[in-house]
Amino acid sequence: MPIEQPGHSAEPTRAGARATARAVADPAEGGASQSPDSAGRSAPPVRRRSLADELRAWPAERLANLLATRPDLAVPPPASLAALAERASQRASVALAMDRLDAFTLQVLQALAVSPEPVTAASTAALLGLPGDGTVDGAIALLRDAALVWGPDEGLRPLVNAREALGENPVGLGPPLASALNNSSPAWLQAVLRRLGLPATPDPVTAVGAIAALAADPPRMRGVLDEAPAGVEAVLEKLVWGPPFGKIGTGPGEDGAGREAAAGSPLEWLLERGILGRWNEDTVVLPREIAFFLRRHVFGSGLHRDLAAEPPAVPVAQHDARRADEAAAAAATTVPRRVEELLDAWASGPPGVLRSGGAGIRDLRRTALLLDASEEETAFLAELAYAAGLVAADLASGFWLPTPAYDRWLDLPPERRWAELAAAWLVSDRAAGRVGMPDERNRQVAPLSAEVASWAVTELRRDLLGELDRLPKGATTGTDAVVDRLFWERPRRSGPAVRQLVEWTLREAVWLGLVAPVRGAAGILATHGRALLLGLPRDALASALAAALPEPVRHVLIQGDLTAIAPGPLAPDVAREMALVADIESAGAATVYRFTTASVRRAFDAGRAADDLHAFLAEHSLHEIPQALTYLVDDVARRHGRIRVGAAVSYVRADNDAALTEMLADRRTGGLGLRRVAPGVAVSELPPEELLEGLRANGYAPMAENEDGSGATPVRATSRARRATSFHPYAVQRPALPGSAAVVALAEDLAAGG
Known part of the structure; x- marks a missing residue:
């Protein structure tokens, strides 16, 4: 009679097994x-x-x-x-x-x-x-x-x-003999003893003890199985490694009830000798003591089928460590600039806070187009800024806005900005890879939402970088080898979902500049990545990154097609001004900038004058300034600021009433709802941002201003929503370092108090 193994979820349970x-x-x-x-x-x-x-x-x-x-x-x-x-x-x-x-x-x-x-x-x-x-x-x-x-x-x-x-049923083991034979009558147990060649006992407890003693004696138990009919070993092999429960099936020629083992069958032979127990009417179980014997002396050499006494081998491929550090450092210097671009875009056109929290997928796609980046990388940048406290949900406006901490972060040198982001990423519980994935209701997970948080990702980051840190400097290995090692280190945290987290974490580590990418491999942990794992202070972390960067330059090559090339990393003050007056077309070992009407106007909006821009370009250009760029700056300067926009809902203020009259008479501005309220002043029902955009689209060059006439200040979050974090009953703060002052002091207090 065949025996069928149910899945783990179908295994029977019994109060007696729990009590044991x-x-x-x-x-x-x-x-x-x-x-x-x-x-x-x-x-x-x-x-x-x-x-x-x-x-x-x-x-x-x-x-x-x-x-x-x-x-x-x-x-x-x-x-x-x-x-x-x-x-x-x-x-x-x-x-x-x-x-x-x-x-x-x-x-x-x-x-x-x-x-x-x-x-x-x-x-x-x-x-x-x-x-x-x-x-x-x-x-x-x-x-x-x-x-x-x-x-x-x-x-x-x-x-x-x-x-x-x-x-x-740990390790696939069934209950002890006492529970497995609990349904047997005293007379049946005595019959089992006779079949096993054991003397009779006065009660069921001692009968079970005698069977257990036999199972613990390998030569005697081996002798019992040597007399077994054909097919017994096949039945035991199905149960020995678990699950230990098996359904009694019905084979050809047998009655359809499937309740009883056929006379003379291997299953009947095993049941009659207490080697299997009848758990219920149609289920048998392999007792724990019998499984011990079978695993050690019949089907294997010990309790586990595969003993993991040693971690899996990790093949190593060596690369140039210096080049790996330089490649990772180049990515590290790009991340702060990309975060700045994202938050500046959100300051002028912030995404709304969804009713369920987070930002909309459409807003993410719009931002990705603005940054010329993939949606995955844009989600990572947003989550990174959120983890560092640079963006928050503003309750007053209902938008995601940069925080005041963002302005303080902008004042830091680039390496220090990166250090703040990297340190925040390492302890964050945000798994940006979840953005856009289906949730439990088959809806896309929104960026900055609670669903992005994962209680396991923080320790996984440390474990993953720690595995790369084990390798020699400049060495890498395959992603599969890293996953196998991680699963050996944390077997209870393994499986397809964790593997996906590993892949996301490696991708983020490359974007963040902690790991240098290597085709077909997990990547090379950079020197400044190792410094991050050591928990060094932010300044030391920034210094580790700076050591991998070439010396900054203070000049650019300006060309006649209104582009400029920085032949290396620019000094922070020069890079800030270049990013203000020109758009970055491509970044890498050499950064390419492009001057446009919009970029020059951006510099004027920030308070720069035409003379300031001419002086800056002349100071930092290796060659004479092309005439086309000079004309561009002067042309934008002539038109810039003649018309100003503010909030009243919105107002327009002109230096002279004739300019305002000309604009109001222009049929192209008819849809903006402008009306004159005083000489040189008009108002509109549109928000200032829309009015600015409408006027510029029709050939005007207005400048945003505050109530006092100065340039508009950046919009910042004033009241933050509660931070979306993960919740899990096992989620805790990140492990304290052994020997840290707080841990040592607490241990000494406990030891003294008893």
Whole structure:
């Protein structure tokens, strides 16, 4: 009769199996045990030490390492070691700590959780199929230092919630024999003993114990299976690695009920000898003790089919480290300028705040066209600015606007601006790659919305850059190799969704200039990227970037076609003025600028005069200024400012009434709703931005001004909406660095207070 394995989601459950998992623990992570004395008698129950008692024996240095390894334990600071032990035993904290275990340490924890008592390092190594040479000692030490395992060496105990986090069938194992044979009658159990050649016992408990003792004796158990009919091994092979539950199927020629194993079938033979248990009417289960024997002595060498004792190999390809640093540095210097372009565009034409939060996809596409960038890169720039606090949702206006911090950021040197952005990105929970992806309701995720946040992305960034940091300087490896290593380091955080996060993070690291791209590989971590991982101060981080950049230049090559070429990175003050008076056509090792009517007018709007522009260009041009550029500056200067626009809703003020009369008589301005209110002054119902655009589209050159007649000041967010962040029960602050003053001080206080 065939046996069919249900999927994991269809595995049966039973209260008895859950009770078995808790049988050895009490609410305080302590318990009682009986140990025989020298005469073989049972000694009185002795209270096992609790986790709190064990923590009291730890020195302050070890407590500090625990708080650094599990930072959620320190937020808020616990009042005592008892409070620390209670918090360390909570389900959410335990699950988070387990998420940070590598594959081998997790496998050791699984072995500790399922191993029969007493649990020791030697018994765990034997269960894993490893020699007793101390191979597992290091992993057990890590688990004890993380307070996931406690107790004496002769009786190690995983936390109750660590056992439960492994699931009801850890490592694909079924329940113990006591639960698997729970549906069997006493008479049936005695019949099982006879078939196995075991003596009768007085009760079901001792009968199950006798079967368990047989399973723990490999030669005897091997002898039982040697007498099995053909097909038994195939049935066991289906269940041994999990799921341990199997549906009883119906084969050709059998009745359609499928309730009973056919007489003489392999399934009947296994059931009659207690090697399989009947879980319910149509489901059988492989008991845990039997699976231990089969995994170690029949189908494998240990508890796990594949033991991850060593991390996967990472092939390395070496490249020129200096060139990689220069390539990454070039991208790093581009990012602040792109963020500035985006926020300047949003200052003049801000996107609205959606009712559900975030900005609209249409606004993102419009901004991408303005920046001549992809939607993915534009979303990254917006999220980067948001993470750095340079843009916010303004409640008063209902628009996304630059913040006052943006103006302070603009005053910083370019390398320091990049340092602010890179530091914000590293600790941000924003996964820009989610923008535009379908959400749970199959709607596109909006930029700057709560759906962009991901509780896992912050640690993933550190882990990913850390893997690249392991490689020699200037070396890279394949993306698949990095993913395999990451999944070994964090097996509970693996799968297609995490792989996608890895790809997004690598892409963002390249855009940010932390990683130099290499075709077909994960990229090369730049020197300033390594400095970011070290947590250096912003100034030191900026200096690390500056070291990879060539010396800045203070001159440009201005050509007759109204373009200018900067042969290298411009000095900050020169770059700022060039970006004001000309548009950037392309950036890279050499930046190409183009002078246009709009760009020159932009400089005039910012308060520059024609003489200022002529002097600046003459000072920083290697050659004589082309006549075409001189004419362009003078022509825009003659027309600029003759007409001024302000808010009244909007008003137009002219230097003389004749100019205003000429404009009002122009049929092209009829749709702007202008009307004269005084000599040289007219008003409109249009907002100032639309009125400016309308007049300029019809050949006029008005200038925006404030109420006092000065140039208009930038629009900034005044009242911010609540920041959209991710929520997850396991989300915590980023891990504190071991040895940090706050962690050491808290550990010393706890050690002193007991």
